[in-house]
Amino acid sequence: MTAQRTLVLLKPDAVQRGLRGEILRRIEAKGYDIIALAQRTATAEELAAHYAEHEGKPFYPGLVEYMGSAPLVAIVAEGVNVIPGFRSLAGATNPTEAAPGTIRGDLSCEQDLPVIQNLVHGSDSEESAAREIGIWFPELG
Ligand code: GDP
Numbered sequence: 001m002t003a004q005r006t007l008v009l010l011k012p013d014a015v016q017r018g019l020r021g022e023i024l025r026r027i028e029a030k031g032y033d034i035i036a037l038a039q040r041t042a043t044a045e046e047l048a049a050h051y052a053e054h055e056g057k058p059f060y061p062g063l064v065e066y067m068g069s070a071p072l073v074a075i076v077a078e079g080v081n082v083i084p085g086f087r088s089l090a091g092a093t094n095p096t097e098a099a100p101g102t103i104r105g106d107l108s109c110e111q112d113l114p115v116i117q118n119l120v121h122g123s124d125s126e127e128s129a130a131r132e133i134g135i136w137f138p139e140l141g
Pocket residue numbers: 054059063092093113114115116117118120121122124
C-alpha cells in the first residue's frame with residue numbers, strides 16, 4: 001500500500017472544548033504524520049464547497065452555521081490507509097453510536113441541537129480527500 005493523505009477538521013466544538021491536543025495526540029499516537037495544520041474561522045465559500053454533497057438536507061443550514069461559528073483547525077494527515085484509518089479513529093457520525101475508544105465515542109455525546117456536533121471531520125474516499133485538501137490547503141493541491 002502507498003501512503004495516503006486525508007483532510008481532518010477539528011470542528012468548532014473541539015476547539016471550544018480544548019480538545020485539540022487530545023485529538024492530535026490520538027492521530028500521532030496511531031502513527032500518522034501531520035503534514036499541514038491551520039486554525040481559522042471557515043468562510044461561507046469554503047463550507048459550501050466542503051459540504052456540497054449535503055446541500056438540501058435538513059441539517060445543512062445548521063451544519064454550515066455551526067462550522068462557521070468559531071475557529072476550526074484544518075489538518076492534512078498522512079500515512080498508509082489514513083483515509084479509512086482516521087474514519088476508524090473518529091467513529092460513527094452519531095456520538096451515541098460511536099464505539100468507545102473512538103474520538104466521537106469517548107469525547108462527544110448527542111445534543112438537542114439542529115446539527116450533530118461530533119468534534120471531527122475526516123475525508124471518506126481518495127476523491128474526497130483530494131478535493132477537500134484542495135479547498136483548505138490549495139498550496140498542497
Ligand atoms: P461524517 O462523514 O461522519 O462527518 O458524516 P456526514 O458526511 O454524513 O455528515 C457531515 C456532518 O453533518 C456530520 O459529521 C454531522 O456533524 C452532521 N450530520 C450528519 N448527519 C446528520 C443528521 O442526520 N442529523 C444532524 N442533525 N446532523 C447530521
